Amino acid sequence: MSGRVLRVALPGGLPIGLALAGVLLAAALAFARADIRTDMLSLLPTGESAAARLMLAEAGGGPAARMILAGIDGAPPARLAAISAAMGAALRGTGPFEDVRNGPGAETGGPEAAFLFGHRYLLSPAVDADAFAEPALRAAMRNVLRALRSSAAPLASQFGLADPQGAFLPVAGAWIGANQMRLRGGVWFAPDAADEPPRAVMLLMTRAGGMDVAGQDASVAAIRAAFAAAEPGSARLVLGGPAVFAQEAAQSIRSDALLVSIGSVVLVVALLLWRFRSPWAIAAALVPVALGVAAGLAAVQAVFGFVHGVALGFGMTMLGVTADYPVLLIGHRKQGEAPPATLRRIGRAFALAVAAALLGLTGMLFSGLAGLAQIGLFAAAGLAAAAVGTRFLLPSLIVAADLAPVPLPGPARLLRVERLRAWRAWALLPAGAAALFLAVLGGPRIEHDLVALSPVPAAALADDAALRAAIGAPDAGLVGVVRGATEQAVLEREEALLPALDRLRAEGAIGGAEAAARLLPSIAVQRARRAALPDDAELAARVEAASEGLGFRADAFAPFLRDVAAVRTAPPLTPEDVSPPLLRARLAALLPHDGAGWFGLILPADVRDPARFAAAMRDGGAEALDMGGEANALVAHVTESAWRWLGIGAAAALAALLIGLRDARMTARVTAAVAGAVVVTLALLTFAGVRLTLLHIVALQFVCGIGLDYALFFARRRLDAEERARTLMTLFLCNAMTVGSFAMLALCRTPILRQIGATVAVGALAALVLSFLLTGAAESEA
Amino acid sequence: MLCLPLLAAWSDPPLETLMRRLAAVQRAEATFTERKTLAALAEPVVTHGHLVWRRPAYLAKITDPPDAETLVVDGDTLTVSGGADGEHAAPRRLDLSGEPGLRALVDAVRGTLAGDLVVLSAAYAVTMAGGLADWTLTLTPRAPEVARYLTRAVLGGTGAALRSVAFAQPNGDGSVMTIAPAGGGAS
Numbered sequence: 024m025s026g027r028v029l030r031v032a033l034p035g036g037l038p039i040g041l042a043l044a045g046v047l048l049a050a051a052l053a054f055a056r057a058d059i060r061t062d063m064l065s066l067l068p069t070g071e072s073a074a075a076r077l078m079l080a081e082a083g084g085g086p087a088a089r090m091i092l093a094g095i096d097g098a099p100p101a102r103l104a105a106i107s108a109a110m111g112a113a114l115r116g117t118g119p120f121e122d123v124r125n126g127p128g129a130e131t132g133g134p135e136a137a138f139l140f141g142h143r144y145l146l147s148p149a150v151d152a153d154a155f156a157e158p159a160l161r162a163a164m165r166n167v168l169r170a171l172r173s174s175a176a177p178l179a180s181q182f183g184l185a186d187p188q189g190a191f192l193p194v195a196g197a198w199i200g201a202n203q204m205r206l207r208g209g210v211w212f213a214p215d216a217a218d219e220p221p222r223a224v225m226l227l228m229t230r231a232g233g234m235d236v237a238g239q240d241a242s243v244a245a246i247r248a249a250f251a252a253a254e255p256g257s258a259r260l261v262l263g264g265p266a267v268f269a270q271e272a273a274q275s276i277r278s279d280a281l282l283v284s285i286g287s288v289v290l291v292v293a294l295l296l297w298r299f300r301s302p303w304a305i306a307a308a309l310v311p312v313a314l315g316v317a318a319g320l321a322a323v324q325a326v327f328g329f330v331h332g333v334a335l336g337f338g339m340t341m342l343g344v345t346a347d348y349p350v351l352l353i354g355h356r357k358q359g360e361a362p363p364a365t366l367r368r369i370g371r372a373f374a375l376a377v378a379a380a381l382l383g384l385t386g387m388l389f390s391g392l393a394g395l396a397q398i399g400l401f402a403a404a405g406l407a408a409a410a411v412g413t414r415f416l417l418p419s420l421i422v423a424a425d426l427a428p429v430p431l432p433g434p435a436r437l438l439r440v441e442r443l444r445a446w447r448a449w450a451l452l453p454a455g456a457a458a459l460f461l462a463v464l465g466g467p468r469i470e471h472d473l474v475a476l477s478p479v480p481a482a483a484l485a486d487d488a489a490l491r492a493a494i495g496a497p498d499a500g501l502v503g504v505v506r507g508a509t510e511q512a513v514l515e516r517e518e519a520l521l522p523a524l525d526r527l528r529a530e531g532a533i534g535g536a537e538a539a540a541r542l543l544p545s546i547a548v549q550r551a552r553r554a555a556l557p558d559d560a561e562l563a564a565r566v567e568a569a570s571e572g573l574g575f576r577a578d579a580f581a582p583f584l585r586d587v588a589a590v591r592t593a594p595p596l597t598p599e600d601v602s603p604p605l606l607r608a609r610l611a612a613l614l615p616h617d618g619a620g621w622f623g624l625i626l627p628a629d630v631r632d633p634a635r636f637a638a639a640m641r642d643g644g645a646e647a648l649d650m651g652g653e654a655n656a657l658v659a660h661v662t663e664s665a666w667r668w669l670g671i672g673a674a675a676a677l678a679a680l681l682i683g684l685r686d687a688r689m690t691a692r693v694t695a696a697v698a699g700a701v702v703v704t705l706a707l708l709t710f711a712g713v714r715l716t717l718l719h720i721v722a723l724q725f726v727c728g729i730g731l732d733y734a735l736f737f738a739r740r741r742l743d744a745e746e747r748a749r750t751l752m753t754l755f756l757c758n759a760m761t762v763g764s765f766a767m768l769a770l771c772r773t774p775i776l777r778q779i780g781a782t783v784a785v786g787a788l789a790a791l792v793l794s795f796l797l798t799g800a801a802e803s804e805a
Numbered sequence: 806m807l808c809l810p811l812l813a814a815w816s817d818p819p820l821e822t823l824m825r826r827l828a829a830v831q832r833a834e835a836t837f838t839e840r841k842t843l844a845a846l847a848e849p850v851v852t853h854g855h856l857v858w859r860r861p862a863y864l865a866k867i868t869d870p871p872d873a874e875t876l877v878v879d880g881d882t883l884t885v886s887g888g889a890d891g892e893h894a895a896p897r898r899l900d901l902s903g904e905p906g907l908r909a910l911v912d913a914v915r916g917t918l919a920g921d922l923v924v925l926s927a928a929y930a931v932t933m934a935g936g937l938a939d940w941t942l943t944l945t946p947r948a949p950e951v952a953r954y955l956t957r958a959v960l961g962g963t964g965a966a967l968r969s970v971a972f973a974q975p976n977g978d979g980s981v982m983t984i985a986p987a988g989g990g991a992s
Binding site for chain 2: 104168169170171172175177179180181205208574576579
């Protein structure tokens with residue numbers, strides 16, 4: 024039976040198959056030619072203030088954004104330590120990582136410690152003329168003697184004789200930083216907590232910027248590979264950090280999207296088969312969509328020079344509306360009818376719906392935000408191409424395949440449905456109530472917090488913050504910023520701020536603060552320290568006098584004399600001279616630069632009184648930046664301008680309707696149906712406690728597009744009952760496809776997809792109901 | 806049947822036998838005199854005090870004034886008070902797992918007291934001289950980072966009692982600790 028149907032269907036369907044193959048080839052070509060990018064930086068607007076510029080630079084390459092935290096648990100501590108050590112050895116100094124830390128090893132031995140010890144008399148704040156006076160030297164030597172007589176004698180022999188005053192200690196303290204990590208088996212473990220199993224902790228700094236998605240993917244893959252190679256057994260690897268979250272979110276979006284795509288394809292195929300009883304109907308529905316994707320890709324690539332992954336994803340979502348076009352065409356065809364007859368009945372409504380939707384998209388197109396503009400252009404070009412394809416290509420293909428809807432049920436049922444329009448005045452009730460509800464609230468709530476756009480669960484963010492605190496990593500909230508034309512200028516201005524920071528710390532306003540000048544003093548300060556060192560003969564005389572009678576051998580302090588003499592002839596250190604990679608990376612993170620100059624970042628830890636920190640920064644000529652606040656202000660600015668452009672697009676669409684319909688009353692009805700759907704959707708979202716983000720703007724734009732289709736097709740007049748029934752069935756079909764697909768999206772785990780899904784599903788349903796009631800002809804008008 | 810342990814003891818190399826005997830000691834207390842010869846100081850430093858050992862991993866070295874210092878190792882934690890920090894400083898706590906050098910020194914003494922040849926052999930090449938009644942163990946570090954500040958450790962004893970510990974450092978510094986049983990002694 025089915026074989027016979029296919030044999031009959033195949034020859035007529037062949038042109039559709041060929042057309043589909045052709046447009047799919049075009050879409051594949053467009054994909055192949057498009058330069059698809061995924062880094063978030065190219066989507067963001069350029070910062071307007073210096074602070075915003077720094078924020079963007081930091082978001083892309085800053086230390087906080089490039090940090091990955093790895094936790095290993097689920098095995099005995101000794102096993103965890105061995106895994107951490109093996110991973111550290113495998114990852115350290117290789118490819119994607121600038122720095123891999125899993126314990127104190129790197130700073131207490133190796134080139135880092137040797138470098139810091141060798142330059143201690145330039146780097147240490149403990150060096151001044153007093154420290155080299157005879158009384159201070161004698162006190163220092165007594166301490167060395169006591170250490171030599173204790174069990175610490177080996178250490179005292181190695182370091183104390185060369186550094187009797189202990190100048191190295193504050194240097195090591197500043198560079199190594201504070202953390203609460205516990206050591207087990209030579210590697211870091213998270214601080215012991217009663218209810219938590221032991222967890223080894225690693226801190227990795229990627230070379231790739233935080234928004235370089237591909238680079239971060241490679242980094243995460245390298246960590247997972249190293250973990251797998253360390254024979255983890257029962258152990259579990261947990262990764263944290265902004266880049267990892269972004270990657271995991273992208274992955275869950277991908278898997279959600281795949282699931283939903285499969286679900287909605289099954290749904291759409293089932294609906295199309297039910298209504299048109301031919302596999303070629305599915306092919307016909309695909310032709311405009313594929314054509315639209317090809318055109319959208321080509322247009323964005325031509326205008327912007329690249330296609331962003333976000334524009335591709337959302338743009339394709341919006342092109343879902345083009346699957347309605349062939350359905351509208353086939354659904355209105357009478358059995359055996361030639362193309363011009365069908366087009367005569369629906370051509371005007373179709374052209375007007377497409378034109379109004381296109382004009383609506385112009386708002387996004389000219390919004391000036393690269394991301395929105397790309398989505399707008401992608402959707403507009405795709406929509407236009409799909410409409411042109413449907414109008415000029417599809418009719419003859421449909422006739423060749425003899426596609427038409429199955430015969431309709433009798434007109435009696437249609438009339439029963441249409442009688443519902445008697446209640447049309449009631450349609451104004453929900454729309455009016457929704458508008459009133461929003462008016463009372465002062466408009467829908469707009470989300471200004473960047474975190475809301477993050478697909479990361481709040482619990483994961485909290486875990487991440489706790490790990491960061493434990494490891495002594497600065498949290499990226501409040502930052503002091505010093506600016507200068509040169510590195511030295513920045514260091515000198517930071518040095519002027521250090522006493523105020525020390526005071527804040529002593530008074531408990533902050534737990535401490537990291538700054539480049541604490542690690543590497545300015546050349547001026549280093550010169551002053553060098554000048555405070557006595558010359559060789561003078562120092563030898565003082566050492567001899569100071570050690571008199573303490574029992575030291577005559578040459579016991581020879582290493583001290585030698586090291587001081589070496590520093591007195593050495594040039595001061597600049598950031599370029601700091602050669603050990605770990606130290607270099609740490610300094611660079613605190614001393615970033617852009618084209619215009621250098622920034623000195625002052626990162627406070629454990630801030631208890633942000634207002635006092637900010638005041639101290641301002642008093643010292645620095646800026647106090649709330650990085651979270653800056654990011655949020657940026658998002659708020661973008662969101663606000665997007666809403667404005669959405670309004671402008673809507674006004675353009677309205678003008679198109681007025682001209683196209685040449686009927687003010689009907690224009691008002693169409694507008695009321697579409698606007699009513701938007702208002703009802705907004706009110707429902709607001710009622711559900713949702714704060715509106717950029718995503719909702721995109722979703723509402725989509726709702727407006729399909730709402731126009733519905734409203735304009737219902738608005739056609741002087742139709743026989745048969746045609747009205749076709750319109751009703753066809754629009755029901757279109758609506759079922761849209762609502763079904765997006766309702767599936769609303770069931771996803773990923774918050775952003777869920778929001779888009781809910782918005783479109785609710786909006787599309789409201790648009791259908793309102794269009795049916797408001798723009799369709801009532802019995803009296805038909 | 807009774808002959809079997811005897812046979813085993815007889816056929817074992819003396820080092821393994823010594824280790825087994827040391828491992829049988831549950832706790833011990835002793836007094837010590839330590840004589841440190843340092844390149845930096847004209848005169849040797851001589852200190853006195855006492856030692857406490859409890860299986861499996863507790864070792865305390867308490868030095869009498871004027872160089873009062875309490876050093877306790879228990880498991881992986883080393884706690885020291887007095888000594889280099891002076892009398893009134895708060896105790897300093899170190900995790901041996903993060904200090905491979907210090908750990909090697911601790912293992913030399915604690916590994917011997919515990920009769921744990923696995924621990925000793927992990928860090929040192931171990932040679933034994935003398936008989937079970939009067940023995941000498943010479944430990945030579947295997948790892949270069951330990952060899953940087955420890956040339957060798959020499960431990961001497963009679964039967965299951967440790968009687969001396971000597972460390973020699975590459976820079977010429979060295980110490981010799983002489984141990985005399987006190988209180989209950991070996992049990």
